[in-house]
């Protein structure tokens with residue numbers, strides 16, 4: 001039995017079928033000619049074993065050629081990279097023992113051939129005007145580009161709203177950090193927002209892959225809207241190590257379902273902050289995210305400062321003389337840090353007053 005299809009493999013094959021590719025062009029020509037087709041991607045020994053009849057062509061792939069060959073009865077076998085047309089008019093005889101819920105001989109054959117050979121098989125239905133990709137027991141009907149574009153746009157719009165909310169939340173968290181009033185709930189809220197953005201980003205990537213050349217714009221928007229979010233996540237994790245001391249990771253949130261991601265207690269537990277009773281527990285930031293705002297202060301110095309002083313509150317309390325005790329910090333840098341910290345505190349208080 002073949003292994004289940006992972007997202008990456010599915011994406012790779014959807015990309016081969018995306019608008020803008022020669023293969024998709026050929027398939028679209030078949031559809032507009034109101035014929036169907038059965039196309040196997042890969043001329044391996046297993047594919048040969050389920051094939052009878054047909055004739056050898058072995059020519060470079062050309063969309064119009066595919067369309068011509070689809071007018072004939074039988075399947076068309078392409079090379080695995082879809083760069084060559086190998087055979088046409090092939091009768092496929094897969095083992096009927098492979099389970100399939102498809103109706104219609106073309107789709108049933110496609111499903112079974114893919115399960116038996118492990119190769120992707122595309123079934124183009126004339127009656128339904130659909131393109132279906134079968135991949136080792138996984139079935140994926142390709143959506144129309146307008147539908148995919150609509151979904152991609154909706155995901156991007158939602159990402160835009162989430163990004164605005166994200167920065168409202170980081171600003172608020174900064175204020176609480178400076179006033180030393182952070183609770184588990186605040187950290188959980190930001191982690192939740194970051195994971196929601198990550199999910200929307202992954203969803204949009206899926207649409208972008210399927211959209212091929214039509215996905216350029218949503219892809220640019222997605223990149224812009226997710227920029228910097230991974231870094232915020234990394235700094236958040238560094239700022240709030242859970243009490244157990246185990247190194248937490250926002251990636252662990254990926255295991256939660258969409259419904260579970262709405263439950264703060266569950267997020268807190270997943271991040272190592274205990275359950276319900278801990279949501280109001282006080283936390284104190286180490287200060288990595290805040291120090292990252294001080295331009296010209298390399299991250300290595302932030303880490304050294306935090307290792308020395310313990311957390312942001314102690315850093316606020318540090319005098320120039322205290323700062324000079326840290327290895328590699330001279331007078332210039334100590335002044336830069338003091339000024340930077342003062343600016344951070346001021347900005348936060350003026351935000352709170354707004």
Ligand SMILES: Nc1ncnc2c1ncn2[C@@H]1O[C@H](COP(=O)(O)OP(=O)(O)OP(=O)(O)O)[C@@H](O)[C@H]1O
Pocket residue numbers: 035036037038072073074075090091092093103104105106107109124125126127128
């Ligand atoms: N085992 C097979 N090997 C090769 N080609 C096949 C096989 N089974 C079906 N086909 C191809 O599928 C065509 C029609 O199959 P099927 O009866 O499932 O389609 P349909 O339901 O009439 O049409 P469509 O799928 O286009 O809506 C056949 O003419 C043949 O070209």
